[in-house]
Amino acid sequence: MAQFVWMGRMNWNVPTLLPPGSVPDLKTWPTTVDAAITGGKKDGEKLLHDLCAELAHWQRILYAQREQALLVILQGMDTSGKDGTIRHVFRLVNPNGVHVAAFSRPTALELSHDYLWRIHQRAPARGEIVIFDRSHYEDIVTVRVNDLRPASVWKRRYKHVNAFEEMLADEGITIVKFFLHIDRAEQKKRLEARLRDPEKHWKFDPSDLVARERWDAYMAAYPEVLSRCNFGHAPWHIIPANKKWVRNILVASILVQTMRKLGMSFPKAHMDLARVRID
Amino acid sequence: MAQFVWMGRMNWNVPTLLPPGSVPDLKTWPTTVDAAITGGKKDGEKLLHDLCAELAHWQRILYAQREQALLVILQGMDTSGKDGTIRHVFRLVNPNGVHVAAFSRPTALELSHDYLWRIHQRAPARGEIVIFDRSHYEDIVTVRVNDLRPASVWKRRYKHVNAFEEMLADEGITIVKFFLHIDRAEQKKRLEARLRDPEKHWKFDPSDLVARERWDAYMAAYPEVLSRCNFGHAPWHIIPANKKWVRNILVASILVQTMRKLGMSFPKAHMDLARVRID
Numbered sequence: 001m002a003q004f005v006w007m008g009r010m011n012w013n014v015p016t017l018l019p020p021g022s023v024p025d026l027k028t029w030p031t032t033v034d035a036a037i038t039g040g041k042k043d044g045e046k047l048l049h050d051l052c053a054e055l056a057h058w059q060r061i062l063y064a065q066r067e068q069a070l071l072v073i074l075q076g077m078d079t080s081g082k083d084g085t086i087r088h089v090f091r092l093v094n095p096n097g098v099h100v101a102a103f104s105r106p107t108a109l110e111l112s113h114d115y116l117w118r119i120h121q122r123a124p125a126r127g128e129i130v131i132f133d134r135s136h137y138e139d140i141v142t143v144r145v146n147d148l149r150p151a152s153v154w155k156r157r158y159k160h161v162n163a164f165e166e167m168l169a170d171e172g173i174t175i176v177k178f179f180l181h182i183d184r185a186e187q188k189k190r191l192e193a194r195l196r197d198p199e200k201h202w203k204f205d206p207s208d209l210v211a212r213e214r215w216d217a218y219m220a221a222y223p224e225v226l227s228r229c230n231f232g233h234a235p236w237h238i239i240p241a242n243k244k245w246v247r248n249i250l251v252a253s254i255l256v257q258t259m260r261k262l263g264m265s266f267p268k269a270h271m272d273l274a275r276v277r278i279d
Numbered sequence: 280m281a282q283f284v285w286m287g288r289m290n291w292n293v294p295t296l297l298p299p300g301s302v303p304d305l306k307t308w309p310t311t312v313d314a315a316i317t318g319g320k321k322d323g324e325k326l327l328h329d330l331c332a333e334l335a336h337w338q339r340i341l342y343a344q345r346e347q348a349l350l351v352i353l354q355g356m357d358t359s360g361k362d363g364t365i366r367h368v369f370r371l372v373n374p375n376g377v378h379v380a381a382f383s384r385p386t387a388l389e390l391s392h393d394y395l396w397r398i399h400q401r402a403p404a405r406g407e408i409v410i411f412d413r414s415h416y417e418d419i420v421t422v423r424v425n426d427l428r429p430a431s432v433w434k435r436r437y438k439h440v441n442a443f444e445e446m447l448a449d450e451g452i453t454i455v456k457f458f459l460h461i462d463r464a465e466q467k468k469r470l471e472a473r474l475r476d477p478e479k480h481w482k483f484d485p486s487d488l489v490a491r492e493r494w495d496a497y498m499a500a501y502p503e504v505l506s507r508c509n510f511g512h513a514p515w516h517i518i519p520a521n522k523k524w525v526r527n528i529l530v531a532s533i534l535v536q537t538m539r540k541l542g543m544s545f546p547k548a549h550m551d552l553a554r555v556r557i558d
Contacts, residue, residue, distance in 0.1 A: 066391065112345065112404035114450035120399040125391035156449050163442030170435050171393035 051252035056092040058259035063097040066127035076180030079190035169233035180241040330531035335371040337538035342376040345406035355459030358469035448512035
């Protein structure tokens with residue numbers, strides 16, 4: 001196995017894992033980290049590169065083995081950096097074994113089905129990494145905040161979602177969930193950048209302003225899904241995400257540590273390869 | 280609403296519904312019914328026609344409303360008549376709103392996913408009737424009898440399957456499950472017919488003989504899924520299925536009674552149609 005030396009360089013102590021049973025207070029949960037890395041963002045970039053390289057290493061083994069799978073779920077307010085996290089953290093992996101499923105507003109066909117129908121279709125096969133850019137958690141949080149269905153409907157979804165994730169875990173899928181946590185002031189800056197920069201105009205959606213108006217309602221709804229759907233087999237990490245480079249390093253390091261724990265190695269040859277002659 | 284008069288003619292008292300909490304003894308559960316219908320099979324055919332007509336009536340309303348859905352799950356030993364039941368009971372419905380999903384041996388792609396992945400994809404949309412010809416119950420019973428996965432794997436599937444069906448029910452899908460119950464002597468006759476009749480040769484599969492050898496193991500495994508996955512929102516009916524025409528009438532009448540209870544009617548016009556003028 002290749003040697004990965006980033007760990008010693010990462011002398012941060014940032015608790016991102018939400019302890020099972022606890023309810024996070026998002027108003028006090030940090031959105032920034034005073035990262036104790038010598039050289040700041042510049043050294044951070046080198047560190048991220050090494051993390052991405054190790055992630056790519058483990059992804060190759062996962063793909064070769066085709067026994068386990070990794071499901072990464074990203075949630076967060078608009079502009080919290082879901083897209084940027086995917087672009088940066090997974091930049092060195094082989095796209096052949098890594099797929100992104102973005103769940104935006106459901107189509108008419110999707111709405112005609114149970115809400116987990118479109119989600120389950122995109123769950124990873126053995127050997128794959130799948131990243132959910134938004135997920136079934138929108139079917140609780142967004143439905144609740146915007147009053148799209150009666151409370152009796154979204155309230156029973158906690159139970160469904162927990163059972164669904166437990167089934168996936170039982171079937172060999174490792175699940176890691178990230179809530180990318182920014183504050184309202186940071187969102188203002190990022191939305192203004194979308195208005196200012198012609199290359200970001202396509203990302204501006206007036207409905208983001210409606211969601212921004214309901215910021216407090218989201219901050220009240222999220223702690224409930226974070227605490228009620230948080231188990232050892234599918235834990236939530238709350239990532240301070242105001243600084244993009246810090247966010248990337250945190251997510252990448254959690255994924256690398258997750259992959260290390262899977263105890264994977266390249267499959268053994270199933271014949272005596274030394275005796276194989278190639279004509 | 281059309282008048283349906285079959286009910287008075289059906290003076291059978293055949294208990295097919297498995298009471299929740301009870302474990303059926305398949306060795307004593309009847310495989311035949313001494314049907315008390317005047318005229319026997321001939322009158323039975325008229326009765327079935329009327330049942331099928333009423334089922335088609337309700338299916339039109341279900342389709343027009345697009346609010347609810349019906350999932351019919353058929354299980355049974357080889358030759359128990361899953362295919363024939365579908366052909367006879369659903370012969371009058373509009374195929375546009377009725378779909379059959381047959382789950383035979385999983386493909387390599389399906390095996391690379393969790394076992395509910397292929398099942399969930401075929402779950403009905405609102406307005407649809409979907410019939411599962413075999414189902415996720417094979418992933419417990421067949422896997423168990425043939426020792427395809429360790430007991431620890433299939434044992435936790437009871438929990439998954441119950442949670443999955445509960446989620447579907449919560450989302451507006453009515454579920455009815457039928458175990459088509461034949462005895463071993465009847466299977467012998469039907470398998471021999473497949474050997475004898477050139478038009479049935481395509482249906483003969485030597486693996487059916489292997490399953491037949493394990494008859495007792497199946498009869499020991501089925502009562503466990505029938506009793507452990509049996510709830511008011513997704514009940515099991517055990518259908519005496521040695522006589523095909525009796526089986527059809529029982530299944531059709533249960534489906535008609537299920538549809539009646541949904542309290543459906545054609546959607547009201549959402550404008551004053553009397554004032555619409557067609558040029």
